[in-house]
Amino acid sequence: MAGRNHLYIPGPTNVPNEVLNAMHVTMEDHRSPVFPKLLTPLLQDLKKIFKTETGQCFIFPATGTAGWEVALTNTLNPGDKVLIYRFGQFSHLWAEMGKRLGFDVEIHQVAWGKGIPLDHLEARLKEDSQHTIKAVLATHNETATGVTSDIGGVRKAMDAAGHPALLFVDGVSSIASIDFRMDEWGVDGAISGSQKGFMMPAGGAFLAFSQKALKLVETCTYPRCFLDLKDQMNTNKDGYTPYTPALPILYGLRKALDLLLEEGMENVYARHYRLAEGTRKAVAAWGLKTCAQPGFESNTVTAVMVPEDKDARTVIATAFSKYNMSLGGGLSELLGKAFRIGHVGDMNDVSMLGAIAGVEMALLDNGFDIKPGSGVAAAIEYYRSTAK
Ligand code: PLP
Structure with missing residues (x-):
């Protein structure tokens, strides 16, 4: 046609011509002395999109689904309890992943069309006086139903309950397009992907973790390899990656970040x-x-x-x-x-x-x-x- x-x-989503052109690059040596000039500013500038100064950003050659897994397997121990509200296909899939990975997933059903019920969350966390719930998994924007939840409200509910659980947020279809404030909302792990608000092809999982979450990476006993944050941290600090990076994704991200930050x-x-x-x-x-x-x-x-x-x-x-x-x-x-x-x-x-x-x-x-x-x-x- x-x-x-x-x-x-x-x-x-639609990829702007500037991003497409920026991705059209010949391959280069990702162990060269100049490669850090590409990666290090990307990791810094991503922080502006996640709105974090205290957190640390990561790029995996993967998709949002991998981001869910990074959060769970780098901070929690096998069998840990996590709480999630299921109100669409993506919150459903994250809950299912938790089960498949051997976590104790407490699922609360919410009518499709609504988001996270803040009063219920606060009450449930207050009830958990032993703090058996180790993480709250919150789907910021449920792409299946077109529903946005109030993540600032989730943080307030957690604080009102005085509960120390980690707060992980799926921002795959919100970050870089809907207001997102990692530090202000006390988000411990924020998960996004290249193919929505970032206006790129799929293939980049863009993540940010708080210092609280990153401390847990040291002691977390969950087995992981490709999705290990420790390997990322050890190599990212010098501007490199633990394995071959998806170069066109990195060049596309450079341009996409420039466009987003220029627009404001x-x-x-x-x-x-x-x-x-x-x-x-x-x-x-x-x-x-x-x-x-x-x-x-x-x-x-x-x-x-x-x-x-x-x-x-x-x-x-x-x-x-x-x-x-x-x-x-x-x-x-x-x-x-x-x-x-x-x-x-x-x-x-x-x-x-x-x-x-x-x-x-x-x-x-x-x-x-x-x-x-x-x-x-x-x-x-x-x-x-x-x-x-
Ligand atoms: N979370 C949400 C809210 C999504 O919309 C999607 C994909 O559409 C995912 C997670 C899964 O991301 P991916 O398909 O990049 O693995």
């Missing part, structure tokens, strides 16, 4: 809010509902629920085959019940309007009772009135 495929899934993180967050808000206005104008309940709406992805007599898969199939546009599917419990519009990464008002127009055409083609142009008109109004 002529024209490029319009990628509106919540990762991988507060502006990046505000842009994502506007992209999301225009999308939500369109969804409301179509008379449809988001999976996210009020107060939990994500600024990087909107999961749109379809009426019971419809199948969201047909909307996605039409969008792809007829309009060369990719939307995200409903995952697990939302299969067929929702489609997802990604509004994360290298996007602006006009690219978002393209997405909304494409969804609208696919909805009309599938017999949805909507007024042609209604979603686009609502978004246009919003974008025009809020553009600077």
